Amino acid sequence: MAGHSQFKNIMHRKGRQDAARSKIFSKLAREITVAAKHGLPEPDMNPRLRLAIQNAKAQSMPKDNIERAIKKAAGNDGENYEEVRYEGYGPGGVAVIVEALTDNRNRTASNVRSAFTKAGGSLGETGSVGFMFTRIGEIIYPAAAGDSEKVMLAAIEAGADDVQSDADGHIILCAFEAIGDVAKALEASLGEAESIKAVWKPDSLTPLDEEKAQSVLRLIDTLDDDDDVQNVYANYDISDAIMAKLSA
CATH class of the missing domain: 3.30.70.980 (YebC, transcriptional regulation domain)
Structure with a gap:
């Protein structure tokens, strides 16, 4: 978890070493490219790009990678990323919001739906859990x-x-x-x-027992592993005791 116990239930992102770092860099680069495409390629004139670059630096993303992602926005590489949000329910009735940047909406929707289904959850319509x-x-x-x-x-x-x-x-x-x-x-x-x-x-949290907690965390890991998925949020509440047991 992120280490901030008060908000461990808001967002879950794994911290594995080399493979995870490469994936994080890829997602950060995609956000930089999209930000640069949707505004000016100058950070001082583009707040979203400025934030994207700052977050990339916080993750120790190399300067060359950042500059390459910005330049990619001006190129005709055929990639046109679209921002998509998916909402649904995971195990134990936990509400889940998935944010993605994708160049193939059908592929991403299929992957996200499959992750929910395999976890025993269900993908809903946009707005089905957003109100929570x-x-x-x-x-x-x-x-x-x-x-x-x-x-x-x-x-x-x-x-x-x-x-x-x-x-x-x-x-x-x-x-x-x-x-x-x-x-x-x-x-x-x-x-x-x-x-x-x-x-x-x-706005409120859903308490989970050990079995449901394990299933929810597995769902979030699966979603987070998808290259198109940028962020995953869920309203689960897992006790420190259960979290320690699952992390052992």
Whole structure:
């Protein structure tokens, strides 16, 4: 999990070594290319591209990879990525939102549907579970940014809505519409963030026993392994005891 226990139920992404790193770089590059295509190829003039590059740097993505992804947006390589969101229910009635960037909607839809079906869940229509989540801005800083009091004061000054701090770092939440302004203000006081993005925060959580927890995590891993899938959000609640047992 991400290490921030308060929000371990929002998003789950594996942290395997070489293969996972290559896959993460590929997904980051795709987001950079799409951002550059949908706006100017200059980060200073394109907020989405600026955030995409910043997130890539936070993952130690090489500069050459970033520049290549930007240049790819101006080329006629035949790839035209489309943003698609899928919604459905996983094991135990857990609501799941899947965000994808794809150049083949049929392929991606088939893969996502298959993952839900094999897990004993079901893929629904767009909006079938979205009402159970709120779109917000999430800005993550490492623990080195300062203690909880320093970060809290900086977040309040920047106009953020909430801060969750633990030994691994700080998660700062704000209104979706304010993410750019809040991030800019925080950078002035805390430095560059580790991650800046819009996320789907569940309004309520669904508690799971060990069996259902294992099935849900397996579903999320399967979805996350798909090259077209960028982010997976779910409203599950797994106790620390069960999570420790499954991670052993």
